Amino acid sequence: MNYDSLIEKRRERFAEVEGLISDPNLFNDQKKATEIMREHRRLKELLEMWDELKTAESDLIDNRELAKDGDPELAEMAEMEIPELEEKIEKLGVDVQYALLPRDETEDRDALVEVRAGAGGDEAAIFCGEILRMLQRYAELRGWKFESIDAMPSESGGFSKAVIKVTGEEVFRFLKYESGVHRVQRVPATETQGRIHTSTVTVAVMPEAEEVDIQFRPDELHIQATRSGGPGGQHVNTTDSAVQITHLPSGVQVKCQDGRSQTQNREKALEILRAKLFEVKQREQQEQYSAQRRSLIGSGDRSEKIRTYNFPQTRITDHRIGFTSHNLDGVMQGELFEVTERLQAAEMDQRLAEAGME
CATH class of the missing domain: 3.30.70.1660 (Alpha-Beta Plaits)
Incomplete structure (x- = not known):
């Protein structure tokens, strides 16, 4: 399949995105700024891969012509480079195909x-x-x-x-x-x-x-300190450092006890809860x-x-x-x-x- 028209659209979008990045007001909206910066990086990588692919394809054509040259030494050198170029073109072709596909926003994430x-x-x-x-x-x-x-x-x-x-x-x-x-x-x-x-x-x-992605209102969370349980040493078994958080609208509940303080465990539990709720949101979108x-x-x-x-x-x-x-x-x-x-x-x-x- 010829991807020239798709690449041209990506070049146009890349120019638009560079313009957006130059606007200092962009960073007033952190979510939008994060999305734009990610898109800029992906587009830049795609266009660099495409240019590298086109260069490799041109080099392959040249080498195949040189391999037919009357100079045996030059022909041999050109022939030796052909398999490496073919392998490079195949890999770059797959990478470009993947990069042209609609991107799942979560793929870049931790x-x-x-x-x-x-x-x-x-x-x-x-x-x-x-x-x-x-x-x-x-x-x-x-x-x-x-x-x-x-x-x-x-x-x-x-x-x-x-x-x-x-x-x-x-x-x-x-x-x-x-x-x-x-x-x-x-x-x-x-x-x-x-x-x-x-x-x-x-x-x-x-x-x-x-x-x-996921924002909580104070009245949506029920947070309580609990006794840490399970094997883990004297410290976790003698303190109420564990934190259990229930997200009331969804009923999702998480508990964290690995940290050494309630504050630490509260932050970790919120991180886990946020990820669980975000996953549910993503799963609903992925039903398509x-x-x-x-x-x-x-x-x-x-x-x-x-x-x-x-x-x-x-x-x-x-x-x-x-x-x-x-x-x-x-x-x-x-x-x-x-x-x-x-x-x-x-x-x-x-x-x-x-x-x-x-």
Whole structure:
């Protein structure tokens, strides 16, 4: 497909956006200013990629001509560069396609991730801790920052629940695919007869909500201090530092006890509450998406099983796209790149089809 006309429209919009940025009054509206700055960055990146793609295509044509040249040395040099140029053009073509698609406003955002032990008792709690470590290592490999917001350790050594914040470049764009039920099949350490048990962990990845996205009136919140619970040391068990907040209009309730003070826990609880309410708002908007696309992105039904980790066969299967890999050890060490790329490719195919850009 020829994208010249679309690119020309983006160039016109880029000029408009640069004009908006030059207006000092823009920053009187923080939400609008944030949106405009994000759009400016995306348009700038797209136009730079497009120019780089056009240059590479021109270089490829030149090299193919030089490869036919009568000078053997020059022809050989040109021939050697052709595969690299072809690979570069293919990658840039995909990147440009993706950048031309209507952008989900949340993709550039940081994320809050809630991991909960599901069915399976102690084994579920242990696996909850392992999924948490997997996501932490994945964040480290991508150069993101990983911060614990709240955690409820389990007596078994894992976690019954944990909430983390991941910050960095395009966190939600890559991490959203982890939302759903993760199922593990293996022989627990406590199993004496070698029977394989099945346990589950639920992951919810939520784009970070800004104060301008979700605003609270004082009469909408019921805030109370409570006694911290669960294993966690003498300090948390002898103070009323935990904070529980209920959003009265929706009934959504969050509790935070990981901080060392009520003030700290109140701020963290509000951050989690804001993200939960923003996710509900986003999910309502995303009902317009096709059912197939909704099954790929991380804001669908959290009760849906998305992935199985089979330890006896060192196999991991993502059920949304039928992808299977035997690199289970690598995945548990945070090597989620291949499965994420497969999921992104499947989602992009759907988005291109919906936009008529196939």
